[in-house]
Amino acid sequence: MKKAKINKKKVLLFLVFPLIIIVSAILLFFYFKSKELIVEYETEMKVSLGTEASILDGIQIKNGRIKTEDVELDTSKIGKQEVTFQVEDEFGNRKEYKREIIIVDTESPKIEFKEKIEVSYCAEVDLLKDVKATDNSNEEIKVEVEGDYDTCKTGEQELYYIARDSSGNETKEKFILIVKEKEVAPKPSVPNVMPDKTFTTSKGFKGETKNGMTYIDGYLIANKTYSLPSTYNPGGLTAETTDAATKMFAAAELEGLPHMWAQSGFRSYTTQSSLYNNYVARDGKAAADTYSARPGHSEHQTGLAFDVCATGYACITSGFNGTTPANWLSKNAYKYGFILRYPQGKTNETGYVYESWHFRYVGTELAEKLYNNGDWITMENYFGIDSVYSY
Numbered sequence: 328m329k330k331a332k333i334n335k336k337k338v339l340l341f342l343v344f345p346l347i348i349i350v351s352a353i354l355l356f357f358y359f360k361s362k363e364l365i366v367e368y369e370t371e372m373k374v375s376l377g378t379e380a381s382i383l384d385g386i387q388i389k390n391g392r393i394k395t396e397d398v399e400l401d402t403s404k405i406g407k408q409e410v411t412f413q414v415e416d417e418f419g420n421r422k423e424y425k426r427e428i429i430i431v432d433t434e435s436p437k438i439e440f441k442e443k444i445e446v447s448y449c450a451e452v453d454l455l456k457d458v459k460a461t462d463n464s465n466e467e468i469k470v471e472v473e474g475d476y477d478t479c480k481t482g483e484q485e486l487y488y489i490a491r492d493s494s495g496n497e498t499k500e501k502f503i504l505i506v507k508e509k510e511v512a513p514k515p516s517v518p519n520v521m522p523d524k525t526f527t528t529s530k531g532f533k534g535e536t537k538n539g540m541t542y543i544d545g546y547l548i549a550n551k552t553y554s555l556p557s558t559y560n561p562g563g564l565t566a567e568t569t570d571a572a573t574k575m576f577a578a579a580e581l582e583g584l585p586h587m588w589a590q591s592g593f594r595s596y597t598t599q600s601s602l603y604n605n606y607v608a609r610d611g612k613a614a615a616d617t618y619s620a621r622p623g624h625s626e627h628q629t630g631l632a633f634d635v636c637a638t639g640y641a642c643i644t645s646g647f648n649g650t651t652p653a654n655w656l657s658k659n660a661y662k663y664g665f666i667l668r669y670p671q672g673k674t675n676e677t678g679y680v681y682e683s684w685h686f687r688y689v690g691t692e693l694a695e696k697l698y699n700n701g702d703w704i705t706m707e708n709y710f711g712i713d714s715v716y717s718y
């Protein structure tokens with residue numbers, strides 16, 4: 328009996344006690360398991376350039392709390408940053424976690440551009456002239472044109488501007504290149520061949536038009552009113568013009584002036600015609616008329632006029648105005664029979680702007696009168712005629 332009692336106690340001791348330990352261990356296991364720290368987060372966090380974000384964004388914690396101060400991220404530049412944060416569990420144990428923050432640019436550049444670009448037929452065109460691209464990355468964005476185009480093909484051509492940032496974000500914008508119709512080459516201006524007639528000018532001079540040429544008081548006139556026929560061709564500067572010019576230039580050199588010469592002398596009707604029509608094609612008729620004579624209206628066709636150039640000075644441009652050789656010519660040309668044909672401030676009379684280099688041979692008698700002691704009078708004013716295109 329006694330033996331049995333002992334056995335019962337032993338059974339209790341050997342069976343129940345371990346059971347309690349096992350149960351306790353299981354309970355403890357589940358207890359600690361329920362208190363286990365769980366930290367879930369993206370180890371690589373992508374953040375868009377320029378957006379607001381903090382290092383702790385998107386971290387999920389069970390059974391613990393973050394012990395790191397929340398820090399705002401600098402998202403102004405593309406790149407990687409490594410950050411750490413600490414988490415404390417329910418039992419006061421701290422653990423450090425690493426996280427890589429990647430600042431990425433997901434925004435495409437913006438392109439400022441014209442939707443339609445119009446160009447002349449076969450003209451050169453810079454399609455990137457008025458194009459600007461900007462990006463949130465603040466980097467310089469290059470724009471490229473996609474598509475083939477040909478400005479010698481009239482009509483609309485569909486093209487694209489493409490802008491890419493360094494993160495590979497791309498913007499594509501459509502634009503239209505419009506090539507205008509080929510301008511029909513302007514018809515050469517043909518002056519009316521002036522009918523034969525005699526007349527008296529407003530200043531009482533006798534005028535005569537014969538075979539398309541007009542003489543007033545015996546002087547051949549070529550201006551915007553009075554034309555020369557296309558057939559008129561003296562073949563060069565007249566002998567008296569050349570002789571007088573040679574004398575004038577020699578005299579100038581003797582007085583210590585630079586070497587001067589007639590750079591542009593006789594110009595045939597045909598030459599003037601192609602010259603003028605090229606200007607018209609380039610600048611339009613209205614503009615061309617301000618600086619170039621229509622064929623038949625150029626004084627250079629008379630063989631009596633030339634443009635002077637001087638060594639070391641601007642040649643046949645306003646840069647010659649007021650120079651030493653220009654001033655000398657203005658004061659002395661009359662002595663050799665030349666007139667300053669287009670004086671300053673007389674555009675409304677001559678129809679041309681001031682040309683300090685253009686001289687016309689008229690002989691010393693008339694030249695001295697027009698010189699007028701240095702205050703040049705125009706042929707138009709002196710004779711009482713005008714210089715205006717009638718067509």
Ligand SMILES: [Zn+2]
Pocket residue numbers: 627632633634685686
């Ligand atoms: Zn000239």
